[in-house]
Amino acid sequence: MKSVYLLLSNTGTITNQAIKAFTAAPYNHASLSLDKNMKRLYSFGRRRPTNPFWGGFVQEDLVQGTFSWYPYATCAVYELKMTRRKYQKLERLLKAFAKNYKTYFYNYLGLLGVPTNQPIHVKSSYFCSQFVAEVLKRAGCNLFHKTSALVTPDDFRGHEELQLIYEGTLYEYPHLYSRPFYHPKKYRSFPFRKYMKQQVRSEVLGIQEENGELYQFRDGFIKPKKILISRKWYRIRKFLKL
Known part of the structure; x- marks a missing residue:
């Protein structure tokens, strides 16, 4: 027997909150x-974190993708x-999606059919839960x-064939492959000295850190970094009365 894993998440975006207000479900992705x-x-989902209207098939990256913009996302x-045979078939299906990812689009119209119980099928288009249910069905797990x-x-929650193994903050999931990252709200300012020391050790001396905290910005943390710097500079200017 093989295992696959379903990740239900709530990032807290405006879009997610709007859907949550309508569905009253804790997870909407x-x-x-x-x-x-x-x-x-x-x-x-989103092909780019900054554009919620350009969606399609994506291989999601929890370290540098859309999720990295929302470090306090919750999940189940x-x-x-x-x-093993069904698992191998599922692998082949996902490889086919990945190979032709440009031909797939997000099924925005399909979302409108869910509350009215009227399915709206659009060629080569899916929304997140439709995609998950469909590929599992094609693999033999209907x-x-x-x-x-x-x-x-929300239909996946409590399903008798699905076993809940974790529920809580996404980046506290114990099996996540990533290491700890900097969160803007965790520090008053980014530890630049430790970051530069780490970069010199890894990039110049070729020494890889095996233990300790890894200081690194995710894609979405570039803007918060600039905000923190500007606020710090504002306090300095105010103190010096420039």
Whole structure:
């Protein structure tokens, strides 16, 4: 037997909050991972963190992708057991999606059909939970009696074939492959001295840190870094009365 993992998440974005207000569900995004550490994580969502309207098939990256913009996202992780043959078929399906990712788009119209119980199918288009349910169905794991176009992230919660293995803050998930990262709210200012020392050791001397905290910016933390610097400079200017 092999295992795959379903990640249900809530990033706290405006879009997510709007959906949550309508559905009253704690999680409104679904992703499918082929491994427990979330390295091979797939879904339909934003292609770029800054553009919520350009969506499609994505291999999600928890370190440098859209999730990295929301370090306090919450999640629930479920394990689904399947035969090795079904797992291999699922792998082939996901490889086909990845190979032709440019031909797939986010099914925004399909979202409108869910509350009215009227499935809206758009060619080569899926929304997140529709995609997860559909690829599992094609692999031989049909979890629902209804069409995939009506499956919501909340439908996966409490399903008898899914075992909950974790629920809480996403970046505290114990099996996550990434190491600790800097969070803007965690420090008053970024530890630049430690960061530069780390960079000299790794980039110049070729010494890789094995223990201790790794100081690194995620994609979405560039802007918070600038805000922190500007505020610090403002306090200095005010003190010097410049």
